[in-house]
Amino acid sequence: MNGIVSLKHIEDYKKVCYYSVCIKDESEFNDSSESLFEAFIREQEKTENEKLNHILAWVKEIGDQYGAKERFFRHEQNQGEAMGLPPNKIGSEPVYTEDGEISPNNLRLYCHRLNDNVVILFSGGLKTADTPQECPNVKPHFKLANKLTVIIDEAFKNKDIFWVDEFNDIDYSDDLTLYL
Amino acid sequence: MKKNNIISNWLKENGNIETEMLVKRNLAIANKVRNILNDRNLNDGDFAELLEKTRSEVSKWLSGSHNLTQKSIIKMEIALGVKLIYIEQVHKYVYLGKIEGSLKEEAKKYSEGDYKKTMPAYAS
Numbered sequence: 001m002n003g004i005v006s007l008k009h010i011e012d013y014k015k016v017c018y019y020s021v022c023i024k025d026e027s028e029f030n031d032s033s034e035s036l037f038e039a040f041i042r043e044q045e046k047t048e049n050e051k052l053n054h055i056l057a058w059v060k061e062i063g064d065q066y067g068a069k070e071r072f073f074r075h076e077q078n079q080g081e082a083m084g085l086p087p088n089k090i091g092s093e094p095v096y097t098e099d100g101e102i103s104p105n106n107l108r109l110y111c112h113r114l115n116d117n118v119v120i121l122f123s124g125g126l127k128t129a130d131t132p133q134e135c136p137n138v139k140p141h142f143k144l145a146n147k148l149t150v151i152i153d154e155a156f157k158n159k160d161i162f163w164v165d166e167f168n169d170i171d172y173s174d175d176l177t178l179y180l
Numbered sequence: 181m182k183k184n185n186i187i188s189n190w191l192k193e194n195g196n197i198e199t200e201m202l203v204k205r206n207l208a209i210a211n212k213v214r215n216i217l218n219d220r221n222l223n224d225g226d227f228a229e230l231l232e233k234t235r236s237e238v239s240k241w242l243s244g245s246h247n248l249t250q251k252s253i254i255k256m257e258i259a260l261g262v263k264l265i266y267i268e269q270v271h272k273y274v275y276l277g278k279i280e281g282s283l284k285e286e287a288k289k290y291s292e293g294d295y296k297k298t299m300p301a302y303a304s
Contacts, residue, residue: 011187018187041190053196056187057203058245063187066211072244 005151005178007161008035010121013063017169020121021148023180036144040109040123048126051107059121067116108138110145112152117168122148151178207244209253209264214242216260230259 003023010018020037034042044052062068108124122145129135132142155161161172191200217227228238240246241256257264280286 009182009184011185012183038186041186045190045194049194050196050199053191053194053199054203054245056191057195057200058207060187060191061200061203061207062244066207066244071214071239071242074239074243 003180005148005180006176007120007172008033010035010037011063012169013060015065015067015117016063017118018059018063018121019118019170021152035121036123037109037121040121040125043125044107048107055107055109068113068119069116070113073111073113108132108141110138110141112145112149114170115167118170120148120152147180151180154178202247203244206246206248209248209256210242210244210246212264213256213260216262227259231255 003025006022006024008020008022010020012018018037020035022033022035041052041056062072066072106127108127110122110124112120112122114120123141124145125137125141127135127138132138152161155172155176155178160176160178161170163169164171213227217223222230224238224242225235228235231238233241241248241252253264
């Protein structure tokens, strides 16, 4: 999948700021402002309303009470290989590149946890196999999440995205565009 | 940069209070257990040994997203030697007051409706 990627703010809580990304195909002319995360919600609320409720309530509670601690996120690893990306560090800032997923039951939401205070939410689906690579439902979302994680980390390196508020939030230009 | 409330808006319109309370409780228990483990310098592997479970199972339990059963909670309580959930006691209160005269006389006044006159300080 190729496209133009932009960041979209999802919601701020006491301890976590959530973002997602919008992807526009270069060949498309319509200007969709629906993020991957919103598309995930729209898709899952049709048939997995309860599981979706669980995930969103969890995202909210983490945001309100606990912060996005690393222990709350599951790493999808394939036999020890680092799926997606090795950890990067920009200066001494706690930038993580992980295959983080929030997952009650088998509904998976892939995300990029930047630190305890900022999480980028992507998309996901119902995982029906042991690993995301084996599951036809989540494999495309998992692969996309890994690609987007690389792009976002690159944007940090280039200072297109940067930390503000003592690493409690990020900022970027409104017209920031990244490329898949 | 525009600020949104996408998650809260969805929960307001579609959320189920039971699910939200379940999530809060699971996270609270997981967090409490995590704090205890940290205080005791125990990692997931150590805790898994105490519980006779696998490390990945324990990590799942403590992720906060897993729906903990009563049995699991009790297992953790036994392994850690602490209570994770407290059931509130229902207290019966006994009020003590001063009764003038003999008990028999006062009991009679009470049953004949003179109690309030006898005890004006307590009249409602």
